[in-house]
Every structure is written in structure tokens, then in C-alpha cells.
Amino acid sequence: MGRDGGEFFLESQIAESLRFEDNVLKGATYNQTQGFGLRLLSGSCSLYAHSPHLTHHALQEATSALRTLSPTAGSVIEIKHTHAPRPAHAPLPNVTFKDKVSQLERMNAFARALDSRVVQVSLSWGLRDQDILVQRPDHPDVGDKRIYATLTSMITVEDKGRREYGYVSLGRKKDTDFTDEAVWQRQIKEALRKALVSLESIPAPAGAMPVVLGNGITGILLHEAVGHGLEADFNRKGHSVFSQKMGQVAASPLVTIIDDGRPDIGMPHHHGSLTIDDEGTPTQKNTLIDQGVVSGYMSDVLNAHLMGQSSSGNGRRQSYAHMPMPRMTNTYMAPGTSAPEDMIASIDKGIYAVGFGGGQVDIVSGNFVFATNEAYLIEKGKKGPPIKNATLIGNGPDVMQKITMVGNDLTLDPGVGYCGKAGQSVLVGLGQPSCLVSEMTVGGAQT
Missing domain, CATH: 3.30.2290.10 (PmbA/TldD superfamily)
Incomplete structure (x- = not known):
């Protein structure tokens, strides 16, 4: 060879x-x-x-x-x-x-x-x-x-x-x-x-306000705005907002982010679960951010070798016609201790985002824009009417720093998750518990 x-x-x-x-x-x-x-x-x-x-x-x-x-x-x-x-x-x-x-x-x-x-x-x-x-x-x-x-x-x-x-x-x-x-x-x-x-649904409000992210599918924001930035190739080349951040604080101490591809004792039946990755390395549980501190990157054989590490079992490819690269498997935020209803009760005016549609992320800066496809107004501590066309605008690491409550309701989305990178598409799993972000910019029709 x-x-x-x-x-x-x-x-x-x-x-x-x-x-x-x-x-x-x-x-x-x-x-x-x-x-x-x-x-x-x-x-x-x-x-x-x-x-x-x-x-x-x-x-x-x-x-x-x-x-x-x-x-x-x-x-x-x-x-x-x-x-x-x-x-x-x-x-x-x-x-x-x-x-x-x-x-x-x-x-x-x-x-x-x-x-x-x-x-x-x-x-x-x-x-x-x-x-x-x-x-x-x-x-x-x-x-x-x-x-x-x-x-x-x-x-x-x-x-x-x-x-x-x-x-x-x-x-x-x-x-x-x-x-x-x-x-x-x-x-x-x-x-x-x-x-x-x-x-x-009624028109969404606009402006800076607290946001409660529901559990499950909302993990797509975590996947896109944070997960890709923790892939080893982006970090080795200095293209990630998390480059040179190993061992440094990058999120609230309430935040622990994990990528786990194991199908037997980890994440059975989820689309990101694999016995081995596409380089033959057994998948494993990789803690990427541990209580707010960057603790690991997802790597393949090539990038792990160049960074003086062992592969984390994240070398994946779309098919035989594609070279492997670092990719996520099942990426999620670990559960906390807060009840989702307590998050809503703590907010005078904000939104409760339950589901997301499309979005865009800049891996280098961490900036993102995501459109919700199910969200609700929060008024005086109560869940209000559904809102339409709400977008969430922010920066991945900044949002992770502003998480003040993490729920006890971790769920991995049971749906079909396709992830694209460098022209390749692979199946992934994602999820998170509900969490409260103290402030995010919401794009909507009402100010």
C-alpha cells in the first residue's frame, strides 16, 4: 500500500x-x-x-x-x-x-x-x-x-x-x-x-428573545451548527470555529455533546448506527464536548494519523466510488435535570421551537440560520399559539454558551436523517433534550 x-x-x-x-x-x-x-x-x-x-x-x-x-x-x-x-x-x-x-x-x-x-x-x-x-x-x-x-x-x-x-x-x-x-x-x-x-399559526415575532428548543429533531441545529465543526478534517486544516480549542471552554457547563455510532450498546436501530465505519474501524462513543469543554474530534484514519491520534470510528463514505472522510454517526446532547415545562414557565416572552426545516451554516464562523416548521409563542410563562415562518439566527458556540437549562427528556429523532458534506451524503442520527437558550435572534414578521 x-x-x-x-x-x-x-x-x-x-x-x-x-x-x-x-x-x-x-x-x-x-x-x-x-x-x-x-x-x-x-x-x-x-x-x-x-x-x-x-x-x-x-x-x-x-x-x-x-x-x-x-x-x-x-x-x-x-x-x-x-x-x-x-x-x-x-x-x-x-x-x-x-x-x-x-x-x-x-x-x-x-x-x-x-x-x-x-x-x-x-x-x-x-x-x-x-x-x-x-x-x-x-x-x-x-x-x-x-x-x-x-x-x-x-x-x-x-x-x-x-x-x-x-x-x-x-x-x-x-x-x-x-x-x-x-x-x-x-x-x-x-x-x-x-x-x-x-x-x-400566526406571524412569528422578530427580535432577540429567549428560545426553548424542544427535544428530538431540534438536534439538527446541534448537528449542523456544532457537530460539523468538531470533525477532525476541518480542525486539522484550521477551518472550524473549534480549531485549536481542545481543552478549552466552548459551551455552557450544562452542555455535553456525544457522537455514538455503536449499534449494540449505544444507539440500536438508528440510522447513524454502524458496527464498523467505512474504513473498518469499530464505532465507539466519542464525547466531543464534556461539560462545556472541547474534549474530542470525530476522525477517520487519515486525519487521526496526521493529528497523532487513533481513529474515532467516524470514517464514512457514500459508496465505493467515494473516499472516506470524518462524518458524524448519532450526535446528541446528553440529558440534564430540568423539566421542559419549567423552561417555558421561566419566560415572559419568547418562542418554543419544536421542529426545524432547512438551514444554512458557516463551518468557519459557526454562524447559522434555521427555519422552524413547528414553533409556538411563549407569553407570561405559558405556551401560546403556533407561529409561522420563524427563523433562528445565531452562532453555534455562542448559543451553546447561552444554554441555561437542559431537559431530562433526551430523545433521538426517529426520522430519516441525511447529512451532506463535500458532495457525499450519508445517513445519520441526531437528537437532544429540551434546552433553554437565554437569547437568540428570531426572524419573523412582527417586531
């Missing part, structure tokens, strides 16, 4: 999805992919070749190409497998295509019968079965089977000419078909609830 190692990565994957809308099946896909990636590491340099063709000829071409780019590279690891580890069968072999369509039809009928204001129901169902094998010169050969299941529901309602929607997703890292009535009916009812709440 290269002077500092590398790896051979094999992948085989089967994926299928169905989309139901306008009372009919609008689309269905079924894909099989396979391929290999070969990487050489030398200093801070990574050389990578990949191919969808699992043949000795393709492997020889990849090896030759890497040797041409790096004449000083050592011999390539002996490849013991010429075929990718194929899934034994398609996901859910006992559930036919007709069964899946019938399931979506039942869900659609159930949603439309719940309320006369329902004008559109959009459903999607996805399954993915991925097998990988990783070979490294300094490491035993390791493999992993990853089965992912997703179900999403979006309900659109209309009343007096006003249209709003509610969206809920459910993701599991296991072989599940979501045919349990209690599961999918609960999801659809929640999507409808969100839509009906939006129908009653």
Missing part, C-alpha cells in the same frame, strides 16, 4: 423505493450496485481508484493507475476477494411488490378519512440492503451488513383557501416492513397534527 497505508473497499447493495401520491402509485425503483475502491495514503495525500467492475482486470488497472500517480508507493495489498459480498436476498423477500402497494393504498385511505380538510397525501417507502468488506494491511479483514428502512408521510390540508402541510419520516437500521398498523397510523396522525397546527 502507500507509505502510510490505505484500504481496499468492496460494496454490494440492493435498494428499492415506492412513491404514492394523488391516490396512485407514482413511481417505483429497484437498483443493484456493486464495486470496489482502492486507496493509497502518503502523508496528507490520498490517491483513490474505483470501479463498478469486479474483475481482476479492473483491479489491475486501478493498481496500475495508483502506481503511476505514486511511483514510490509500496506493493498493493493482496486481494483475497474477487467478488463483492452480495446480499443473500432482496430486502423483505416475503413481502411482494403487490403487498407493498396495497400497504400504501391502506395508508392513503386512512389518512384521507381522518379529516375532511385533507387534500393531498404523499407517501414513500424505501429499503436498502448494503454489504461491505474492508481490507487494510494493518488490520484484519472486516465486513458489515446494513439494512435500512424508511417511511415518510406528508399530509396537505386546506381550510378557507389556506393550505398547509405536515411531514413525518421514520427510519430504522433493521429489516422492517412498517406493516404494523400502530406504527404507520401513528405516523400519519402526527403528520396530520402538524398540518392542522400550521393552519392555526
